[in-house]
Amino acid sequence: MYSHSTKIRVRYSETDQMAFVYYGNYAQYYEVGRVEMLRSLGMSYSSMEKSGVMLPVLELSSKFIKPALYDQEITIKTTVKDKPAMRIHFVYELFNEDGELINVGKTTLVFFDMVKKRPCHPPQDFMERLVSYF
Amino acid sequence: MYSHSTKIRVRYSETDQMAFVYYGNYAQYYEVGRVEMLRSLGMSYSSMEKSGVMLPVLELSSKFIKPALYDQEITIKTTVKDKPAMRIHFVYELFNEDGELINVGKTTLVFFDMVKKRPCHPPQDFMERLVSYF
Amino acid sequence: MYSHSTKIRVRYSETDQMAFVYYGNYAQYYEVGRVEMLRSLGMSYSSMEKSGVMLPVLELSSKFIKPALYDQEITIKTTVKDKPAMRIHFVYELFNEDGELINVGKTTLVFFDMVKKRPCHPPQDFMERLVSYF
Amino acid sequence: MYSHSTKIRVRYSETDQMAFVYYGNYAQYYEVGRVEMLRSLGMSYSSMEKSGVMLPVLELSSKFIKPALYDQEITIKTTVKDKPAMRIHFVYELFNEDGELINVGKTTLVFFDMVKKRPCHPPQDFMERLVSYF
Numbered sequence: 001m002y003s004h005s006t007k008i009r010v011r012y013s014e015t016d017q018m019a020f021v022y023y024g025n026y027a028q029y030y031e032v033g034r035v036e037m038l039r040s041l042g043m044s045y046s047s048m049e050k051s052g053v054m055l056p057v058l059e060l061s062s063k064f065i066k067p068a069l070y071d072q073e074i075t076i077k078t079t080v081k082d083k084p085a086m087r088i089h090f091v092y093e094l095f096n097e098d099g100e101l102i103n104v105g106k107t108t109l110v111f112f113d114m115v116k117k118r119p120c121h122p123p124q125d126f127m128e129r130l131v132s133y134f
Numbered sequence: 135m136y137s138h139s140t141k142i143r144v145r146y147s148e149t150d151q152m153a154f155v156y157y158g159n160y161a162q163y164y165e166v167g168r169v170e171m172l173r174s175l176g177m178s179y180s181s182m183e184k185s186g187v188m189l190p191v192l193e194l195s196s197k198f199i200k201p202a203l204y205d206q207e208i209t210i211k212t213t214v215k216d217k218p219a220m221r222i223h224f225v226y227e228l229f230n231e232d233g234e235l236i237n238v239g240k241t242t243l244v245f246f247d248m249v250k251k252r253p254c255h256p257p258q259d260f261m262e263r264l265v266s267y268f
Numbered sequence: 269m270y271s272h273s274t275k276i277r278v279r280y281s282e283t284d285q286m287a288f289v290y291y292g293n294y295a296q297y298y299e300v301g302r303v304e305m306l307r308s309l310g311m312s313y314s315s316m317e318k319s320g321v322m323l324p325v326l327e328l329s330s331k332f333i334k335p336a337l338y339d340q341e342i343t344i345k346t347t348v349k350d351k352p353a354m355r356i357h358f359v360y361e362l363f364n365e366d367g368e369l370i371n372v373g374k375t376t377l378v379f380f381d382m383v384k385k386r387p388c389h390p391p392q393d394f395m396e397r398l399v400s401y402f
Numbered sequence: 403m404y405s406h407s408t409k410i411r412v413r414y415s416e417t418d419q420m421a422f423v424y425y426g427n428y429a430q431y432y433e434v435g436r437v438e439m440l441r442s443l444g445m446s447y448s449s450m451e452k453s454g455v456m457l458p459v460l461e462l463s464s465k466f467i468k469p470a471l472y473d474q475e476i477t478i479k480t481t482v483k484d485k486p487a488m489r490i491h492f493v494y495e496l497f498n499e500d501g502e503l504i505n506v507g508k509t510t511l512v513f514f515d516m517v518k519k520r521p522c523h524p525p526q527d528f529m530e531r532l533v534s535y536f
Contacts, residue, residue: 011433012290016284016285017287018285026158045414046472056198057198060194060195061194062193063193064191067190071437145296145300147296147424147426149418150419151414151472158415162281178339179280286458290429291429291458291459292429293426294426322420324425325425326465327465329463330462330463332458332461332462335458
């Protein structure tokens with residue numbers, strides 16, 4: 001298993017008239033979480049895509065426990081619990097500045113060969129960096 | 135059970151560089167689906183909120199079956215299968231112009247008294263309009 | 269000169285905690301306005317892009333006169349005042365349900381050949397449809 | 403005059419199918435720029451709003467010089483050139499990782515008393531912190 005934490009600050013644009021972060025915007029926070037998790041392993045999602053492999057999302061689920069509020073610094077803890085195959089599962093735990101768990105998310109993504117237009121195995125260098133954690 | 139269908143057209147802003155609708159933007163489509171479902175029953179979410187009851191989202195899940203693409207007209211079929219109590223469950227089925235099911239979503243929302251700051255029962259006129267369908 | 273009006277309904281996601289539409293979201297409304305203006309002439313921006321010509325935005329300006337509010341139906345009046353050359357100028361006037369002018373926007377876009385990667389003249393069928401209005 | 407620079411990293415959600423940052427998303431970057439500029443002076447926009455003064459945007463203009471791309475780290479340089487009165491003018495210059503100027507924005511905002519519902523003078527502590535720069 002591999003975990004990594006990163007922080008984002010809630011933007012005004014991300015709030016709605018309830019004065020909470022709009023429920024659709026957490027997907028962006030999860031995206032930041034997993035991209036920074038990859039970067040912490042020395043990998044760049046941007047490079048992976050340039051090399052012809054993209055990672056579209058197949059499934060998403062979220063539990064909204066407490067609202068995230070404007071200008072709060074939110075900690076996103078991203079975890080890969082299982083060794084990825086053609087699919088990779090991420091779990092996200094979001095904490096507010098008081099350390100309270102405010103949101104839990106899960107996503108399933110698929111490695112997808114942009115030339116052959118079909119699912120594929122993860123790039124070899126990706127697996128090499130990740131494999132020691134499982 | 136009560137179902138209602140509405141249509142939206144995919145905006146350029148909603149696509150990402152995969153040329154698909156970004157996975158976080160489906161939550162907006164679900165929102166349009168449930169608000170228009172309420173309107174089809176002669177109710178306005180906006181009025182409910184003005185009367186002091188809001189409906190924050192507690193849970194969200196999505197399955198991304200096929201991508202939604204720029205400028206497509208997407209049909210959002212929104213269904214309430216169970217009679218709501220303090221919580222209400224919506225199911226969303228999204229279809230592209232070829233009638234293909236491209237996305238399924240589910241959300242759980244809670245009726246919330248904005249003055250007392252706690253969950254509450256649905257407004258009476260809301261239940262009166264809905265109850266005959268269950 | 270050519271004008272066309274279309275309507276959008278303000279989504280909850282587009283509001284912010286001031287309970288106004290976030291100022292960055294008007295750019296989406298302008299996009300809807302110009303795309304529907306093109307459609308009213310029998311043209312599709314989507315097809316233009318598939319044929320290899322895209323229309324990136326070079327300049328944007330907005331005046332925020334009155335706020336747009338949740339669930340309002342906003343009329344977007346889009347006007348092309350001058351015959352387009354390599355650049356095309358759109359003016360947007362937004363009206364609320366009381367017919368009040370709430371926002372004025374202007375954008376300059378450039379016809380851009382996606383293969384040659386440089387500005388180009390408007391597609392011929394585009395100009396043929398538009399030219400009689402100037 | 404007072405200037406402050408901050409950085410943001412372009413999110414996937416902020417791109418569109420041109421593979422550029424969508425033109426409407428720069429407004430969010432400007433927002434981050436001015437909020438961080440205020441923070442650099444020891445002020446918090448969030449606190450100002452809680453004290454009853456908000457800062458809605460009256461005017462926005464943007465020049466799109468070069469596209470911002472996915473995963474780039476963008477530097478936002480925010481400048482207040484003139485001593486604010488009831489209105490405050492911000493200028494934003496955005497630079498990519500090669501130090502190229504890619505975007506210039508301007509916004510005019512108004513100090514607005516949320517209780518009296520009318521424009522007001524800037525809070526006194528705000529002016530005290532800022533005044534020495536003019």
